[in-house]
Amino acid sequence: MKSLPQAPGPIGVFDSGFGGLTVLDELARSLPDADFIYLGDNARAPYGSRSFELVYRFTLEAVERLFAMGCHLVILACNTASAKALRSIQQRDLPELDPARRVLGVIRPTAEAVGELSSTGRVAIVCTPGTAASGSYEIEIEKLHPSFRTYVHACPMWVPLVENGEHDGPGADYFVSRDVREALEPDSDIDTLVLGCTHYPLLQPKIEQCAPTGVKVVRQGTIVARSLVDYLRRHPEMDARITRGGSRSFYTTDSPEKFDRFASEILGYTVHASRITLP
Secondary structure (H helix, E strand, O other), X not given: OOOOOOOOEOEEEEEOOOOOHHHHHHHXXXXXXXXXXXXXXXXXXXXXXXXXXXXXXXXXXXXXHHHHOOOOEEEEOOHHHHHHOHHHHHHHHHHHHOOOOEEEOOHHHHHHHHHHHOOOOEEEEEEOHHHHHHOHHHHXXXXXXXXXXXXXEEOOOHHHHHHOOOOXXXXXXXXXHHHHHHHHOOOXXXXXXXXXXXXXXXXXXXXXXXXOOOOEEEOOHHHHXXXXXXXXXXXXXXXXXXXXXXXXXXXXXXXXXXXXHXXXXXXXXXXXXXXXXXX
């Protein structure tokens, strides 16, 4: 690989598609002066049903591209990538690519926050099949909160609904109501339902309609943003490597026109993305 840019650069945010925009929105609110690059691998979404090997390869390709674009810090705003690729990239690839760069995920901060969110210690996680198969949430929550009981439920239809712009339509009602019911079914003491996929906040109004009174529906964007602010406070050497012009740049591996329409709706301002190929 070619030598990487060493001058300060933007924070990279990666997702398999549109879902990570819900995290970018919160990151930008918490760090309004920081520069961000968002990369959505829409052409190969969804990642949730893909093998560990493919998700790792796709994610590494995206991370390498963001590094080449000047990012010293990359946030995997994708639970499937965080579950299937993050550890390998951190332990195996970063020492060779550049030991001073960092790649962070969304699962660990979410697991840390669960302790403050649940009063009963009974938590349900809705996520993609890939995240569910990894066991990542059970492992992290068990390490941090040993007395908690975690119930993970895969929702294979939710990401395709979002990626195809059907999250607001009546066609989503059946799948959301069925999966919320099944996610909460194992334990009547569940008081927290974590949206363990960054696409899912776009379905949140329907999810909240289906969730019983007293069950908190928790999205990850605010949690991840708070965690990143704390991380930069504790790592001033990384904070110094971030450029601060308040810019937002967007890249997609699929149609920029489709991306622009959807991203502008999610973020509330006009987005102009550029198309790139990976690797």
